Amino acid sequence: MTWWPASGAARKAGARPAPRSQRAARGGAASSVQYATSPLLAAKTPLWRSKVTVAALGLAFGVLAGRAVYVQAIGTEFFIKQGESRYARTLELPASRGRIVDRNGMILAASVPAPSVWVQPKEFKATPEQAAELARLLDMSQPELARRLRGNPNFVWLRRKVSDDVAQQIKALKLKGVGMESEYRRHYPEGEAAAQVVGFTNIEELGQEGIELAFQSQLKGHTGSRSVVRDRLGNPVEDIGDTVAPQDGRDIALSIDSKIQFFAYQRVRDAVAEHNAKAGSVVVLDVQTGEVLALANYPSYTPGERRALGGGQVRNRALTDTFEPGSTMKPFVVAQALQTGRVRPDTKIDTAPGRITITGATITDAHPHGTLTVEEVVQKSSNVGTVKMAMQMEPREMWELFSGVGFGQKPQLPFPGLASGRLRPYKSWRPIEQATMSYGYGLSTSLFQLARAYTMFARDGELIPSSLIKVTAVPQGARVFSPEVARAVRHMLNMAAGKGGTAPKAQAIGYSVGGKTGTAHKQEGGSYASHKYRSWFVGMAPIGQPRIVVAVMVDEPSNGRYYGGDVAAPVFSQVVENTLRTMQVPPDLEVAPQVVARNQAAPAEEESF
Amino acid sequence: MNRWSVLLLVVLVGSAAYLVRTSYESRRLFVQLERERARTTELAVEDERLQIERRAQATHLRVERLARERLSMRSANAAVTQYVNVPPPAASGVQP
Numbered sequence: 001m002t003w004w005p006a007s008g009a010a011r012k013a014g015a016r017p018a019p020r021s022q023r024a025a026r027g028g029a030a031s032s033v034q035y036a037t038s039p040l041l042a043a044k045t046p047l048w049r050s051k052v053t054v055a056a057l058g059l060a061f062g063v064l065a066g067r068a069v070y071v072q073a074i075g076t077e078f079f080i081k082q083g084e085s086r087y088a089r090t091l092e093l094p095a096s097r098g099r100i101v102d103r104n105g106m107i108l109a110a111s112v113p114a115p116s117v118w119v120q121p122k123e124f125k126a127t128p129e130q131a132a133e134l135a136r137l138l139d140m141s142q143p144e145l146a147r148r149l150r151g152n153p154n155f156v157w158l159r160r161k162v163s164d165d166v167a168q169q170i171k172a173l174k175l176k177g178v179g180m181e182s183e184y185r186r187h188y189p190e191g192e193a194a195a196q197v198v199g200f201t202n203i204e205e206l207g208q209e210g211i212e213l214a215f216q217s218q219l220k221g222h223t224g225s226r227s228v229v230r231d232r233l234g235n236p237v238e239d240i241g242d243t244v245a246p247q248d249g250r251d252i253a254l255s256i257d258s259k260i261q262f263f264a265y266q267r268v269r270d271a272v273a274e275h276n277a278k279a280g281s282v283v284v285l286d287v288q289t290g291e292v293l294a295l296a297n298y299p300s301y302t303p304g305e306r307r308a309l310g311g312g313q314v315r316n317r318a319l320t321d322t323f324e325p326g327s328t329m330k331p332f333v334v335a336q337a338l339q340t341g342r343v344r345p346d347t348k349i350d351t352a353p354g355r356i357t358i359t360g361a362t363i364t365d366a367h368p369h370g371t372l373t374v375e376e377v378v379q380k381s382s383n384v385g386t387v388k389m390a391m392q393m394e395p396r397e398m399w400e401l402f403s404g405v406g407f408g409q410k411p412q413l414p415f416p417g418l419a420s421g422r423l424r425p426y427k428s429w430r431p432i433e434q435a436t437m438s439y440g441y442g443l444s445t446s447l448f449q450l451a452r453a454y455t456m457f458a459r460d461g462e463l464i465p466s467s468l469i470k471v472t473a474v475p476q477g478a479r480v481f482s483p484e485v486a487r488a489v490r491h492m493l494n495m496a497a498g499k500g501g502t503a504p505k506a507q508a509i510g511y512s513v514g515g516k517t518g519t520a521h522k523q524e525g526g527s528y529a530s531h532k533y534r535s536w537f538v539g540m541a542p543i544g545q546p547r548i549v550v551a552v553m554v555d556e557p558s559n560g561r562y563y564g565g566d567v568a569a570p571v572f573s574q575v576v577e578n579t580l581r582t583m584q585v586p587p588d589l590e591v592a593p594q595v596v597a598r599n600q601a602a603p604a605e606e607e608s609f
Numbered sequence: 610m611n612r613w614s615v616l617l618l619v620v621l622v623g624s625a626a627y628l629v630r631t632s633y634e635s636r637r638l639f640v641q642l643e644r645e646r647a648r649t650t651e652l653a654v655e656d657e658r659l660q661i662e663r664r665a666q667a668t669h670l671r672v673e674r675l676a677r678e679r680l681s682m683r684s685a686n687a688a689v690t691q692y693v694n695v696p697p698p699a700a701s702g703v704q705p
Contacts (some may be wrong), residue, residue, distance in 0.1 A: 096657075112654070157629070236643055237636045237640060262668070266670075581685070587690075
């Protein structure tokens with residue numbers, strides 16, 4: 001135990017024998033430390049002090065070592081994390097929502113970046129001119145801006161989803177405390193024409209209606225992330241860890257043809273205006289593939305501006321609203337009678353005197369027809385003739401017929417809010433109910449269900465599933481009637497849309513058509529309103545080998561005319577002409593049409609309802 | 610022994626300097642890559658925006674209105690259309 005001043009002195013002293021006194025002092029140093037060779041400088045320090053110092057230093061070293069072990073071995077993770085949080089950042093990689101396109105790839109809905117502007121009011125600094133400029137860019141008054149700034153001192157949205165160039169201008173102002181968050185805004189180029197089909201999203205890009213809602217999980221993008229080392233200025237300088245690539249949402253290709261959709265929308269809009277009606281719908285189905293080509297409704301809305309939006313504009317009436325199908329049910333009953341061999345197309349049925357009484361209730365025709373063939377029953381839409389055929393059937397047989405073509409069943413479409421319509425179980429049918437159901441009262445259906453049921457006639461008695469999504473392979477169909485019966489019914493439908501039928505105005509230039517009108521008093525509460533009507537027309541073209549089925553419905557036409565043949569049939573005619581031309585189907589009629597509908601060459605037969 | 614130490618020291622310093630240079634270079638290139646990536650996204654976004662804009666300018670509503678009002682066109686129907694049967698392309702080569 002030598003301290004350096006002492007040892008230095010001792011080495012020098014070692015050259016010659018130490019004086020005696022010194023030796024004596026050393027001998028006595030068993031309990032103290034000597035700092036100097038000179039006895040004059042000798043200061044006696046007790047040995048325990050140095051021991052305490054050594055122990056204290058040793059302890060301090062031990063603490064350091066313990067701490068080192070803790071930092072390096074025990075608490076490593078925590079310290080690594082703390083370190084990383086000071087230089088590493090995880091950046092979010094935004095993914096955009098998928099597009100919705102039509103069958104030809106035309107965009108119906110797509111996302112574009114639209115930054116949202118926020119402010120931290122406690123950090124916010126701006127000259128009055130800058131504030132005025134900011135308010136102008138954000139399209140709000142200055143007091144409004146000031147009011148927003150008095151809100152939460154930490155974070156306030158100034159405006160969500162501004163356009164890209166406004167965002168650039170705000171960035172150029174370089175205001176302190178104002179920032180942007182990148183977000184997307186949904187654009188709907190087709191606007192109101194396809195609004196109810198496509199639907200819309202809310203501000204968080206969550207589907208709220210239509211296809212946007214039905215395909216939310218596929219359309220939704222998955223944001224990615226990457227970790228980077230950032231420098232003093234916040235720029236990334238190095239990648240660390242794994243990068244999760246963002247996944248953009250899937251594009252959805254609908255079966256809708258935007259051209260046909262637009263035309264159908266335009267026509268139903270004009271018809272609603274012309275007849276001072278409340279609403280209208282058009283459904284166009286491709287017979288060969290079962291695809292929905294158009295699904296137009298009026299009134300509609302502009303998807304970008306939804307401030308004053310009511311349920312009436314938003315819902316897709318063709319799919320969600322049900323009504324009593326009326327005369328449009330008659331061909332199904334006739335087809336069943338033909339299929340079972342009860343009648344032939346030329347079998348004569350006596351409908352005189354234009355009414356029939358069943359268990360005390362009387363069913364009448366608009367005017368008595370006398371004796372009609374089965375074909376003429378459909379052509380002139382005779383209630384009595386239809387009831388006479390229907391009453392030969394069992395309730396169960398009729399129920400199976402109706403449910404077999406999709407009535408009372410929810411259509412198999414990926415769409416929110418589909419109506420299934422009403423078809424009561426046959427066990428509870430009373431005879432009068434069976435009779436009224438044969439001409440379309442006492443059950444209800446949506447316009448889409450009606451159109452789909454008619455594709456059965458168009459496909460020679462086969463019913464195939466319909467689709468809102470573009471199909472690649474034609475689905476397997478189910479046979480309901482034999483091809484001969486379907487062709488016979490098509491001929492009757494052709495007659496109904498021709499001279500002496502209920503809808504000569506359904507004639508299209510260049511194409512042979514066939515279809516059935518429907519007119520009904522609207523139900524209000526438990527009874528029928530006497531001055532409120534609903535008119536519709538369901539038909540197909542070209543009748544020889546149908547390509548499309550078109551269903552048109554106009555709700556509450558109130559300009560004097562309300563028969564389906566007057567209100568809905570002209571819309572049908574225009575939509576058929578345009579759709580077939582768009583689909584490049586060659587005309588099957590001589591160019592001079594059989595009936596010039598505009599001049600009303602043939603007076604319309606008044607239908608019974 | 611001493612000479613080896615000097616040599617190793619020189620090699621070490623050289624290697625350290627090279628490391629500094631490499632990591633500087635790598636960061637510089639990374640920043641450049643980053644900038645190009647940002648530009649890619651920006652251009653993709655711009656492309657999407659322009660596509661939508663083009664679509665918005667070419668909606669059927671607008672096209673139809675312009676065709677009718679500015680170009681005084683009418684929509685064709687079967688009554689004013691002459692349908693011609695075009696032979697399939699393979700056959701047209703054989704025919705004179």
